[in-house]
Amino acid sequence: MVGSATSLPVAWTCIAGVAALAISGECLIAAAMRGLGDLDVIRERSGLAGAIRAVLTSPMFLVGAFCMAFNFFAMLYTLSVVELSLAAPATASLTYVGNAVAAKFFLKENVDQRRWLAALFVCAGVYLLSK
Amino acid sequence: MKHTLSTQQYLILLCITLTASVGDTFLSHGMSQVGQVNLQHLGLLLRALTNGWVIAGIVLLIGFFASYMTALSWADLTFVMPATAFGYVVVALLSRFWLQEHLSFPRCAGIVLIVCAVGFVANGPSRTEHERSHHELDVMDSGVGR
Numbered sequence: 001m002v003g004s005a006t007s008l009p010v011a012w013t014c015i016a017g018v019a020a021l022a023i024s025g026e027c028l029i030a031a032a033m034r035g036l037g038d039l040d041v042i043r044e045r046s047g048l049a050g051a052i053r054a055v056l057t058s059p060m061f062l063v064g065a066f067c068m069a070f071n072f073f074a075m076l077y078t079l080s081v082v083e084l085s086l087a088a089p090a091t092a093s094l095t096y097v098g099n100a101v102a103a104k105f106f107l108k109e110n111v112d113q114r115r116w117l118a119a120l121f122v123c124a125g126v127y128l129l130s131k
Numbered sequence: 132m133k134h135t136l137s138t139q140q141y142l143i144l145l146c147i148t149l150t151a152s153v154g155d156t157f158l159s160h161g162m163s164q165v166g167q168v169n170l171q172h173l174g175l176l177l178r179a180l181t182n183g184w185v186i187a188g189i190v191l192l193i194g195f196f197a198s199y200m201t202a203l204s205w206a207d208l209t210f211v212m213p214a215t216a217f218g219y220v221v222v223a224l225l226s227r228f229w230l231q232e233h234l235s236f237p238r239c240a241g242i243v244l245i246v247c248a249v250g251f252v253a254n255g256p257s258r259t260e261h262e263r264s265h266h267e268l269d270v271m272d273s274g275v276g277r
Contacts (some may be wrong), residue, residue, distance in 0.1 A: 068157065
């Protein structure tokens with residue numbers, strides 16, 4: 001599963017790094033969007049340009065977008081050292097569970113039993129789809 | 132408080148699912164026509180930008196990002212996440228019926244699990260209500276921002 005010249009700890013460090021960047025990026029973007037409020041309302045009030053300006057001037061959004069861009073390049077590097085059949089489902093599953101944990105503790109979302117169950121089902125589903 | 136979504140908001144969630152999965156499929160189809168890109172042939176990346184499938188894929192992915200951010204402005208991250216995961220199901224179905232790939236039993240089981248996950252979350256509230264801070268309430272009482 002792991003690239004021939006890559007040890008297991010290195011492979012999982014890469015995968016964990018990619019997932020951590022995705023979780024940070026998504027949580028920061030989610031926090032920025034929550035802070036801005038309903039974008040549909042902003043668009044009605046200030047037009048599309050106003051909505052785009054509101055998003056692009058949010059520092060939290062910009063840091064989140066930077067994390068997502070960095071995540072993209074980290075994923076490219078990971079794919080060069082770890083096989084796709086391990087890297088893709090492992091990063092997707094870790095990201096889903098990590099997002100649920102981060103949403104509960106950092107975004108203070110009400111992650112009830114059914115949302116935990118949904119995150120676990122998605123992880124299992126992604127694993128099966130990659131087979 | 133239970134937040135229910137309007138038809139327009141459900142359409143945005145559908146948009147997230149379709150644009151991400153169809154966009155990825157278009158990009159994959161376009162890049163298979165362009166050929167393998169490596170350090171010796173970086174110019175191929177520029178040529179890829181003239182491929183119709185790649186252009187359509189990029190437009191769809193921009194649409195995905197816009198609808199994803201719109202959804203996050205009125206729904207929780209843990210509510211929107213399964214909607215994005217549903218894209219995996221669409222990709223699997225597209226690869227079966229458009230690209231004529233084989234859909235094995237484990238993949239069918241994976242599709243069922245993700246559909247169940249979306250069902251769990253879709254039945255619940257879309258957003259967590261946070262109690263407003265004293266400062267925010269003071270600002271509202273004073274009429275600032277009206």
